[in-house]
Amino acid sequence: MKAHNYVLELMNVTRTYQLGKLKVTAIKNITLQIKAGEFLSIMGPSGSGKTTLLNLIGALDTPSEGCVLIEGNDISKMNDAQLTKIRRHKIGFIFQFYNLIPVLNALENVELPMIAAKIPRKSRERHAKYLLSILGLEKRLHHRPEELSGGERQRVAIARSLANNPSIILGDEPTGDLDTETGIEIIQFLKKLNQEQKSKTFIIVTHNPLIANMTNKIIYLKDGTIEKIESKI
Amino acid sequence: MTARRIIIFLIGILFSISGIFLCINYFKSYISFLTGSFLFFTLGAFLLAVGLFLLIRSLHKIQFLYFGIVLTVFGILELFIGFQALFFETMNFSEFMQIGEVLIGGLFFTIGMVCLGCQILPYIITGLSYLFKPILGFLRAAMTRNILRYPRRTQNTFAMIALGLAFLIMISTFLSSISAGILPGAKLSVGGDMRVGWGSDYAPLSYTANLKGVNHVELLVPLRIVSSNCIIDEYISDYYVHFIIINTTDYAKLHKEPTLLQALNPTGLSVDDFIHKLDQENSTILFYELANALNKTVGDYINASSAEFKTTKLQIVGLCGRMPGVYYTYYEYSPPHYIAILSWSTFFKLTGYNITSYPNLVGWVVGLDSLANDGLVRSQFTVILGQYRTVYEWDIESIRKPVEQYSGIINTIYGVLSQILFIALIVSLLGLAITMNISIRQRRSEIGILRAIGISKRQILQMFFGETITISITGILFGSITGIIIGYLLIYNFPFIEWMAVIFTIPWTTLGIYWTILLVVALLSSGIPAYNANKTNIIDMIRLRGG
Numbered sequence: 001m002k003a004h005n006y007v008l009e010l011m012n013v014t015r016t017y018q019l020g021k022l023k024v025t026a027i028k029n030i031t032l033q034i035k036a037g038e039f040l041s042i043m044g045p046s047g048s049g050k051t052t053l054l055n056l057i058g059a060l061d062t063p064s065e066g067c068v069l070i071e072g073n074d075i076s077k078m079n080d081a082q083l084t085k086i087r088r089h090k091i092g093f094i095f096q097f098y099n100l101i102p103v104l105n106a107l108e109n110v111e112l113p114m115i116a117a118k119i120p121r122k123s124r125e126r127h128a129k130y131l132l133s134i135l136g137l138e139k140r141l142h143h144r145p146e147e148l149s150g151g152e153r154q155r156v157a158i159a160r161s162l163a164n165n166p167s168i169i170l171g172d173e174p175t176g177d178l179d180t181e182t183g184i185e186i187i188q189f190l191k192k193l194n195q196e197q198k199s200k201t202f203i204i205v206t207h208n209p210l211i212a213n214m215t216n217k218i219i220y221l222k223d224g225t226i227e228k229i230e231s232k233i
Numbered sequence: 234m235t236a237r238r239i240i241i242f243l244i245g246i247l248f249s250i251s252g253i254f255l256c257i258n259y260f261k262s263y264i265s266f267l268t269g270s271f272l273f274f275t276l277g278a279f280l281l282a283v284g285l286f287l288l289i290r291s292l293h294k295i296q297f298l299y300f301g302i303v304l305t306v307f308g309i310l311e312l313f314i315g316f317q318a319l320f321f322e323t324m325n326f327s328e329f330m331q332i333g334e335v336l337i338g339g340l341f342f343t344i345g346m347v348c349l350g351c352q353i354l355p356y357i358i359t360g361l362s363y364l365f366k367p368i369l370g371f372l373r374a375a376m377t378r379n380i381l382r383y384p385r386r387t388q389n390t391f392a393m394i395a396l397g398l399a400f401l402i403m404i405s406t407f408l409s410s411i412s413a414g415i416l417p418g419a420k421l422s423v424g425g426d427m428r429v430g431w432g433s434d435y436a437p438l439s440y441t442a443n444l445k446g447v448n449h450v451e452l453l454v455p456l457r458i459v460s461s462n463c464i465i466d467e468y469i470s471d472y473y474v475h476f477i478i479i480n481t482t483d484y485a486k487l488h489k490e491p492t493l494l495q496a497l498n499p500t501g502l503s504v505d506d507f508i509h510k511l512d513q514e515n516s517t518i519l520f521y522e523l524a525n526a527l528n529k530t531v532g533d534y535i536n537a538s539s540a541e542f543k544t545t546k547l548q549i550v551g552l553c554g555r556m557p558g559v560y561y562t563y564y565e566y567s568p569p570h571y572i573a574i575l576s577w578s579t580f581f582k583l584t585g586y587n588i589t590s591y592p593n594l595v596g597w598v599v600g601l602d603s604l605a606n607d608g609l610v611r612s613q614f615t616v617i618l619g620q621y622r623t624v625y626e627w628d629i630e631s632i633r634k635p636v637e638q639y640s641g642i643i644n645t646i647y648g649v650l651s652q653i654l655f656i657a658l659i660v661s662l663l664g665l666a667i668t669m670n671i672s673i674r675q676r677r678s679e680i681g682i683l684r685a686i687g688i689s690k691r692q693i694l695q696m697f698f699g700e701t702i703t704i705s706i707t708g709i710l711f712g713s714i715t716g717i718i719i720g721y722l723l724i725y726n727f728p729f730i731e732w733m734a735v736i737f738t739i740p741w742t743t744l745g746i747y748w749t750i751l752l753v754v755a756l757l758s759s760g761i762p763a764y765n766a767n768k769t770n771i772i773d774m775i776r777l778r779g780g
Binding site: 080 | 682689
């Protein structure tokens with residue numbers, strides 16, 4: 001059995017925060033295994049620990065207890081430089097408010113992660129153009145975020161998340177700032193990508209049951225623990 | 234925003250009025266600038282500049298380009314008028330106005346340059362940013378656009394550096410040029426490294442050989458005065474006219490420094506070229522006072538005669554305010570003695586006396602080598618002159634005394650000014666540090682996003698350093714060029730006291746110190762907050778974006 005049969009493994013993960021004198025446990029003793037190519041969502045009420053879980057999976061944070069394995073690598077023991085590399089090569093982020101760099105145009109925003117990965121200029125430009133074209137933005141390459149609609153901005157953010165060909169794509173309420181129609185369109189596109197590129201795992205945090213129902217698996221969180229896992233297939 | 238504009242506008246008015254008052258104070262007492270009025274000008278000019286700049290900036294939708302062009306052209310025009318007024322009396326400006334014109338012109342020029350700089354800032358920054366391409370690669374574009382993203386903030390930072398530095402460098406250049414002119418200035422008053430002069434009697438030429446034998450004496454240039462029955466044209470009055478006879482070749486050797494020597498001649502010629510004009514047949518150089526009294530100028534002819542030569546037509550080849558070594562020895566204010574200078578060749582032609590056959594002299598100007606000890610040479614001269622009991626009332630003067638005197642004055646000015654410069658520098662640096670700090674703090678969420686998508690801490694620091702260095706270098710470039718230009722114009726237009734000579738000198742060491750301090754402060758003020766931001770949790774930084 002290969003060590004990285006699972007693209008993502010969480011073993012007894014707990015994350016606590018110190019808020020002044022108060023110790024807050026955001027997630028408690030979570031154990032979870034996610035296979036490569038899954039398309040799943042995480043649902044739960046506010047304060048249930050969804051974003052904390054996503055941050056741990058995305059190597060933005062490290063657990064207080066337990067371990068998080070991304071393709072078999074335990075990130076809880078990694079230093080900052082190693083975590084940066086994991087985020088650069090293994091993870092793609094899609095944020096609720098797009099988080100594009102306002103001074104760069106669509107093409108440059110998509111190129112940004114590839115710069116960190118030291119991909120030659122021509123290659124990264126070609127790849128960024130390709131990603132934007134499959135997202136239907138071939139005519140908006142040189143527009144800055146402020147000149148794009150919400151849906152277009154989110155598509156640029158998706159293209160950016162795919163730039164370094166990561167194995168895990170994380171969406172933190174990616175449709176939260178969009179109207180329902182555009183939101184569904186975005187999720188459909190992600191699903192299509194998941195079907196085309198079977199090795200890529202998509203994990204989407206959402207409040208919206210409509211969005212969650214479009215995924216193949218739903219993980220319900222409550223009070224920092226997994227309440228249930230619902231498989232659609 | 235409106236309240237902010239009103240506050241800036243009021244600060245601008247406050248600064249401007251303070252500046253004007255301080256400048257007026259300076260203009261009123263400009264003659265005694267050595268005792269502190271210059272201090273008022275510097276502070277006043279700086280405040281006025283900042284005030285005007287703030288006023289301009291406070292107006293909404295102002296086209297800096299047009300303001301910049303108008304102010305710069307006006308500044309140059311003012312300087313030109315000031316220059317003309319200083320040296321060509323047809324302008325009929327009072328000296329008071331001349332200084333005002335020059336200084337206000339310089340001030341307007343500085344503000345104009347900074348305004349122009351603000352206008353073309355995007356192009357300069359884009360150009361400069363290519364320097365960082367090898368380090369930053371594609372992040373260069375992000376860096377450049379981040380700099381230009383907040384144009385007002387960038388312009389403010391740039392203007393703060395450029396304006397502060399321009400004044401610092403202007404004053405440093407001014408003082409360095411005066412300092413560099415101390416030695417030539419002292420030589421200008423003494424005539425050489427040392428002067429042996431007589432009050433009323435003549436000294437025999439035969440002394441020359443003995444004095445020449447003194448250790449470290451390189452050059453001994455005899456000067457001869459003709460004072461009996463000297464008449465020029467039909468000018469007869471209560472005033473005395475003297476002819477001073479000099480050996481042009483030897484005399485010019487004493488003054489090889491590239492001194493401005495404004496008081497000597499305003500033509501911009503070197504002393505060598507100026508003096509060698511006398512080699513032309515039957516020519517003379519007149520002191521200004523004499524030329525004015527005769528209503529003559531360069532190119533005109535005068536009829537000169539004395540007890541030793543008949544009336545002869547001489548052409549005026551130059552005018553001067555003084556002659557090194559001649560002025561103090563022979564010129565007296567009361568009653569006024571007017572001076573005309575002839576070369577030995579002309580004098581020989583008129584009288585038949587050459588430099589070796591003429592029996593009596595009045596004195597020598599002496600050139601010493603670099604190893605000479607002033608006191609030892611003086612004592613040897615004293616021994617030699619003491620052997621001749623036929624002469625008395627002689628005096629030996631060396632450049633040591635005026636050098637000490639001038640150095641003392643310059644040090645006093647520098648001491649006072651350096652305190653103001655230091656305060657100005659601290660204020661500029663604080664402003665720079667605060668601006669940089671705010672700028673980076675406001676962009677912490679962006680740092681978070683960059684970190685989240687895999688940009689390393691090092692790359693982020695490089696990007697911020699690149700931004701800071703680019704703005705700083707742009708400010709340094711403009712401030713330095715403007716400061717040097719204004720310093721140059723000031724040096725070449727300032728009506729110096731007669732004994733002062735100046736050599737335009739760019740104080741590279743001081744400039745280097747200013748540049749280094751500015752860059753270090755700029756790097757620290759962006760590096761520390763960027764470093765701290767880097768240490769902050771990425772999630773917290775992204776959360777700042779409102780997500």
